[in-house]
Amino acid sequence: MSNDSTAPTAGTTTSTAGSRMATAAGTWVAVGPAGTVGSIHRTHDGFAIRVRDDADYHGAYPTLDVAKSALHARLGAGADRPEFIEH
Numbered sequence: 001m002s003n004d005s006t007a008p009t010a011g012t013t014t015s016t017a018g019s020r021m022a023t024a025a026g027t028w029v030a031v032g033p034a035g036t037v038g039s040i041h042r043t044h045d046g047f048a049i050r051v052r053d054d055a056d057y058h059g060a061y062p063t064l065d066v067a068k069s070a071l072h073a074r075l076g077a078g079a080d081r082p083e084f085i086e087h
Contacts, residue, residue: 028064030071030082037075037082040067051075 026042038051047067048057051074058074061067072081 027087028068028084029087030068030084032075032080032082037079038071039087040064040071040084049074 026047028040029036030038030040038049038054041048041050041057042064043060045060047061047064048059049061049067049071050057051071059067059070061070068084072079075082
């Protein structure tokens, strides 16, 4: 695979728009009653979230707890708080 590919490589996460975010190790999958509802990824700037079928990652949250709260809020009013599983 060439280096100019938009596919993720070790140490990076990539949105479908092709922008790359360098990451340190760390991904958490958010699981709700209906299955996987999103994910949180550690970046050099903190943590970024992606909900369901969003094409892009959102935010630069300073802590994992803040990122979890942000992901839960993006699920919408009345959504159960998902379980976060380190992946």
